[in-house]
Structures are given as C-alpha cells and as structure tokens.
Amino acid sequence: MLTHTTSRVLQPSDLDAALAVLDREPVANAFVASRVQAAGLDPWRLGGEMWGWYEDGRLTSLCYAGANLVPVCATPQAVRAFADRARRTGRRCSSIVGPAGPTAELWRLLEPSWGPAREVRAHQPLMVTDRMPDDIRPDPYVRRVRKDEMETIMPACVAMFTEEVGVSPLAGDGGLIYQARIAELVGSGRSFARLDEHGKVMFKAEIGAATPKACQIQGVWVAPEYRGQGLAAPGMAAVLRYALADVAPVVSLYVNDFNTPARRTYRRVGFREVGAFMSVLF
Template sequence: MRVLRTSSVRVLDEHDREAVHGLLDADPVGNVFVSSRVRATGLNTARLGAELWGYVEQGGIASLCYSGANLVPVNAGPTAVRKFAERARERGRRCSSIVGPIPAVNDMWDRLRPAWGPARTIRANQPVLELSEYPAVEPDTRVRQVQPHELSILYPACVAMFTEEVGVPPDSGDGGALYRARIAELVRSGRALARIENGRVVFKAEIGAVTPYACQIQGVWVHPEHRGQGHAVHGMAAVARWALSGVAPRATLYVNDFNTPARAAYRRVGFREVGAVMSVLF
C-alpha cells in the first residue's frame, strides 16, 4: 500500500500551542528567544508582533520559523528550510536579520540571497555559551539593577554597544523610539544591570529572553576607558549570579567567534560552549 506523504507551511495559532511548546522545549537553550516570545504573548500574530510558521509533515508540526524583526528557523531540516525560504521569498524581506543554527541559516540564506540581495554583515560562527552554576570568580558588588530614573544614563551605553556589535546605530531609522522603548521595558522589568559611577556606565548587560528553563544575557558592554581592568569578568559574574538566583536555572548567551577578549572573559566566569549560531544582518 502506498502512503501519501504531504507537507506544507502555515501560520500557527493558539490551537497549535502544545505542539509548539513541545518543539521549543526540546532545546530550551537554543530556542530561548522564540520560546520567550511565545510564552509572553501566545501565538496570536497581533500580540506576538510576528508570525510563527509551522512546517507540517504527515499531519504533525515538525519545524518552526519565527518571522518578525528576526527570521529564526527552529528544528528545521533541509526540506523545512526550503519551504520556509520559499515563503519568505514570496513575502519579501521584512526582517533585519536571519539567526539560528548554522546549517539551517546557511541553507536558508543560500536560497534567499538571489532575491534579497547582499547582506550587510554575515557572522558565520557565533558560539552559544551556557552556565548553570554560580561563577567561581567574585562578582562585582557594584553591579546592580538600573532604576527607571537612570534610563538616560543607560541608554547612551546601549546605543554604543549596539553600534559596536551590529555596525549601525539603533536609532538610524525612527530616531531610536523603538530601541529606547525596548531598553525602558528591560529597566522597568528589572532586567537591566549595570555598574554606574559618576553618572556614567562602566559595565552593563541585560537579560533579554526569559523562560522557565533558561534566560539569555545580551548587550554586554564595558566603557572603552575601563576595558582591560577585569570589569567584564566580575561584572558578568554578578549578572550570571543574579540571573541564576531568581530568573532561570540556566544563563546563556552567544558571542562572535572573533571576539577573543569576550570569549576569554566568559570562560573565566564559567560559561561553556554548547552550540553555535549564524547571523545574517541586513
């Protein structure tokens, strides 16, 4: 008897919640960003601010792709990647980056490059790091939660970090309104931490994505005048300890493979490499 095998891509909704969480929770560190968004808002497209595509094979959801400001494939093999790329190409580029596991993103970008044109930057190998125990090094006791009235102090440091990391300032499009709102949200939620001296940020980092299983540290930055003095190591020890003590049982982040000082600092704190992602930036 011949078995009919069918596959398709569709936009998922609340009826798919159980299947979606099952896929995301299979890799809680690798999927922390998408999982945090889904857990915070649900699968309604308007609330999510994005579409979550499902690759359906033989009646079951086998792979996902988050399509918003970022295009993020999840558990996507070659066939799913091809289907997701076809859908993305038909819709036209609406994202500022493609981020995810190296094989999936590399394949997706090969398929989208002819239609979407050259990327501004490609980060081909960004190690994913994880920490699940308190750091052995001493934390910087001056690193603390940023208070709402200190947003004007923190924001320039965030802009400087973003510009160094991405290559363009975050306020080049809308004057920074969306980016500032995001930073303000992190401050209000108590997930922005910094060492502030004399009205200036010495060290900072934020906890971006959060799920019951993991949280993702982002925006790590040391003021140029204070680099090489151990602020990254002891500051990250403070952030990691704070994250593990009350946010999630695992702290994670990803770093550019060429950023030797940062990778050395994270190793001293105790982070270990558990995977790698690729980013295509537009």
C-alpha cells in the first residue's frame, strides 16, 4: 500500500500513468515523452530509470534518470524526493535539464554533493510555433539527409555539438553513442541540411524529440564561413515546414539566452517564447 506521499522507480506496468503525467505538458515534456512512447519504462530499453512521485496514491511527478536527469511536472515536494534519490545513487548523468524552476531547485539541492558543474545555463527560452511564417520563404535547397550521407553530416554535427556544449561528443566512447543517435535521426528522416557545390554542409538542423503532439528542433548550425549570409531563417523555415507537415502540429526548441542572433532568427520564423529551460552541464 502506498503511503500518503512516496517516490519509487516506475515499472513497465506504470506506463499509462506515466504517459498521463507527460501529456499534461506535451511541449515541455517532448524529450522524455518521445523516449517513453518509443521504449516504455523498461530501464534497458529506456536508457535509464523513471522515478515517480505519488501524492494520495496518484502519480503526479516524474524524473527521468539516464544520460540526462530531467524533472517532469515536478512539484517542490517531488523535487526534494528526486534530489534525495539522486544523492543516494550518485551522479551518473552528463547534465541536468528541464523546466527552469524545478531544475534550479533540483540543482540547488544536489550541488553540495554533485558540484561543481562545468557550466550552468540558468535561462534558456523555450519557444514554440504551430504555423509557417508569412514573410520567410523556406530555403528550397534544405532537404532530408540521405542514409548514404553520414560521412557528410557527421563533421557538421560534431562541430555544432562542440561549439554548443563546450566538449566534443567524440570524447569517452569515441563517439559511438553520438554517431548512433545521428544515424537514428538520419534513418528516420529527421536530419536536414543544405550542401554547397562541393558537398559541404552549409546549414543543418534535426527534429530530435517527436511525439504526435509536439516535436523539438535541435542542432541548428550554420558553417562559420557561411554565417551572416541570411541562411538561418530560410533554413529554419524549411525544417519547420517538414516538421509541421510530417511530424507534429506544434514545433518547439530551446535556445541559450545569450545567443541573440539565434533568438532573433527564431522570432523571425514565428517562434514565440512560452517558458524557459535550464541546463546544468558536467
């Protein structure tokens, strides 16, 4: 019998209850929801545990504990319970990421035992749109990356990740996990790029997390030699067109608050701020 309030590791039989929590905020929860919808709650398939917080016997909050630690619809009480569990298990993740309020509190509780972080990005605007822009023509040269173009897209993905996160995704395992993830996106038709006449990537982006209700654009990158030439907005419009037509009715992304050019570009394409994420990088 469950006590008044309690936390525990969820089991595959808890899937429907977990999906109901995730469905409360489909945009903010797109990353975790996409994983759960694809893999269920079995830790081996999910790539981590799903922790649940119960109030009066009802599942109200979640925390995904895998390569990332991600609080989901987490109340203050749930955050404290998740922090206690995370302290006991020790840090196994490379980042904490999620809605800014609960993530900030989770990090406040964990920093004494898990700190210091390599970097804390306390305010990353969450932006959404559900329509194409009126005044930006999608770049007709942006297209899906083909499965035989992995060698073309990987250097651009590595450059973007290294520039964005501050470390190479090839560190540690030689990039096996990262390359597998890019291959998955390419294989599912969710990797997009524009190439120059020499076959080099000029612009690229991926549709990462995807559910029937919302998807998330990630990895937006313009090659340094092509920056300032107006490629980003038409490129984003092209990816947005694919996303709305083929993936989900609402498209989101989150961006570093200090990245003024990117925020301006996303606003031009019609994205509007609806909240904020926070990332703690180790």
